[in-house]
Amino acid sequence: MTPLEITHMRLHNQQIEGSRLSTAKELIGWMGAMQAQDYAMAKWAIGQRVPGTTDSSVEAAYNAGEIIRTHLMRPTWHFVSADDIYWMLELTAPQVKRVLKSRDKQLELTETIFSKSQDMLERMLSNCLSMTREELTQEYANIHVATNENRLSHLLMRAELDGIVCSGPMRKNKLTYSLLADRAPVRTVLSRDEALATLAGRYFKSHGPATLRDFAWWSGLSVTDARRGLEMIKPTFLREIIATETYWFADTLKSLPPAASSVHLMPAYDEYLIGYTDRSAALAAVHTQKAISTNGIFQPIIVVNGQVEGVWRRTTVKYLVKIETSHFQLHDPEILQGIEEEATRFGIFLDKKVEISFLQFSGEEQQ
Numbered sequence: 001m002t003p004l005e006i007t008h009m010r011l012h013n014q015q016i017e018g019s020r021l022s023t024a025k026e027l028i029g030w031m032g033a034m035q036a037q038d039y040a041m042a043k044w045a046i047g048q049r050v051p052g053t054t055d056s057s058v059e060a061a062y063n064a065g066e067i068i069r070t071h072l073m074r075p076t077w078h079f080v081s082a083d084d085i086y087w088m089l090e091l092t093a094p095q096v097k098r099v100l101k102s103r104d105k106q107l108e109l110t111e112t113i114f115s116k117s118q119d120m121l122e123r124m125l126s127n128c129l130s131m132t133r134e135e136l137t138q139e140y141a142n143i144h145v146a147t148n149e150n151r152l153s154h155l156l157m158r159a160e161l162d163g164i165v166c167s168g169p170m171r172k173n174k175l176t177y178s179l180l181a182d183r184a185p186v187r188t189v190l191s192r193d194e195a196l197a198t199l200a201g202r203y204f205k206s207h208g209p210a211t212l213r214d215f216a217w218w219s220g221l222s223v224t225d226a227r228r229g230l231e232m233i234k235p236t237f238l239r240e241i242i243a244t245e246t247y248w249f250a251d252t253l254k255s256l257p258p259a260a261s262s263v264h265l266m267p268a269y270d271e272y273l274i275g276y277t278d279r280s281a282a283l284a285a286v287h288t289q290k291a292i293s294t295n296g297i298f299q300p301i302i303v304v305n306g307q308v309e310g311v312w313r314r315t316t317v318k319y320l321v322k323i324e325t326s327h328f329q330l331h332d333p334e335i336l337q338g339i340e341e342e343a344t345r346f347g348i349f350l351d352k353k354v355e356i357s358f359l360q361f362s363g364e365e366q367q
Contacts, residue, residue: 006281007306015049024061032202033078041267065183069167071160073220087190093161130168130176200229208249263338264303283308
């Protein structure tokens with residue numbers, strides 16, 4: 001299996017190419033979860049993978065509680081299907097809380113304070129209410145719980161991990177919090193082994209070819225738990241050993257169409273890169289720091305035929321989105337046309353007109 005075959009399979013398994021899915025909820029369920037700390041661009045990650053969706057339709061699914069944005073797996077935000085939120089939190093939240101324990105101690109956030117916080121949240125958000133961070137900050141002041149030095153984020157994250165709150169509907173372009181029980185009233189319960197096998201199956205089906213290390217990183221599980229999940233699903237997956245790594249994937253290679261020329265403008269923190277520890281199949285080492293900073297900030301990426309070939313940024317002004325692309329190398333007119341088409345698709349997703357400019361990574365005008 002070559003790097004080209006790996007990226008070809010990943011593009012299709014992640015539904016970036018040849019998507020067969022029709023709703024945001026269906027996609028999130030297929031992927032298991034999708035990283036979503038940048039809410040606006042995380043919606044575009046869905047739009048990339050579900051033909052015909054728009055920013056408005058994805059947000060409608062979000063507002064309806066079909067997809068939920070909350071902290072689970074690694075200590076960052078993810079989109080997760082309302083059908084999966086409870087069993088996934090039960091599986092992954094304990095590990096995230098262990099990761100946060102030291103910082104919580106530094107912030108002097110005790111179990112007593114967390115309990116006081118969650119009592120307030122349940123009281124203020126009852127009867128399907130939602131509140132913004134600013135409104136909740138005032139409520140914390142009313143009960144004399146400090147929110148400075150990033151304490152507010154830790155208080156709310158702990159409430160998310162404990163299954164008390166999650167994302168509420170948008171209110172005038174502001175994110176809100178609601179009670180999880182109100183947003184996801186139907187609770188799906190799995191045994192620990194069922195949850196491990198389900199999460200492993202979702203990951204390798206949607207992200208494969210991938211390794212055990214990739215799955216452990218993506219899920220935030222210990223290697224021991226990740227290995228147990230993989231062991232339970234091995235009979236239904238194929239494997240291939242490359243050098244010292246074993247890649248697992250669903251038997252889809254034979255049914256895939258031949259690799260064709262393709263261009264994608266992917267958002268920052270897209271699963272196409274962040275879903276793996278080894279990103280070398282799609283991102284050459286010489287370009288890594290152009291796409292991923294040394295402190296782990298991921299840039300929006302230009303993907304040409306499965307390879308990261310540049311980065312891009314957007315500026316939105318009322319009914320216009322300005323897109324500036326920076327390329328690692330000169331591209332022929334066909335690829336530049338593909339980038340323009342992708343930019344147009346992004347504009348349609350946002351319901352805005354598009355202006356695009358092309359730059360070489362040095363900052364010199366390409367044409």
